[in-house]
Amino acid sequence: MIRYKPILILFVVAFVCVTIAFAAGDAAKGKAIYQKTCQKCHAADGKGNPAIAKSLKVELKDLGSAEVQKKSDDELKKLSLGPTDKKKPVKGVAPAQLDDVISFVRTLKK
Ligand code: HEC
Secondary structure, eight states, X not given: OGGGHXXXXXXXXXXXXXXXXXXXXXXXXXXXXXXXXTXXXXXXXXXXOHHHHHHHTOOOOOTTSHHHHTXXXXXXXXXXXXXXXXXXXXXXXXXXXXXXXXXXXHHTXX
């Protein structure tokens, strides 16, 4: 039995890695969704599109800033889709895709 222990450990480690990778969402897929759905307002780098900020009379916070990044995934999900006082609901993003988008937003962290 001892002989199989390393293999067993390897198997468990691999399993845990795969599980974490899935749970955390896929940042590459999220990037594509972000570019299609969020970029027009938040800009490619998350810093915000000044023209949109002006027309909506809001301050678009840098999505990579510590202030935004300290929020939990759940909070970010709610804020991403809105609605908030100033943000209309964002349509066309399924819950599973949202995990991917949040993974991408995490890559913007400074
Ligand atoms: C029509 C423009 C628009 C689109 C599209 C949009 N947002 Fe926003 N977003 C806003 C505005 C405006 C705010 C500020 C809301 C407020 O202050 O109440 C905001 C706020 C946020 C916040 C909160 C930042 C903070 O103030 O802490 C996050 C996170 C966010 N958006 C992510 C996303 C993601 C991810 C997407 C794509 C799924 C997206 N947004 C699409 C306009 C947009």
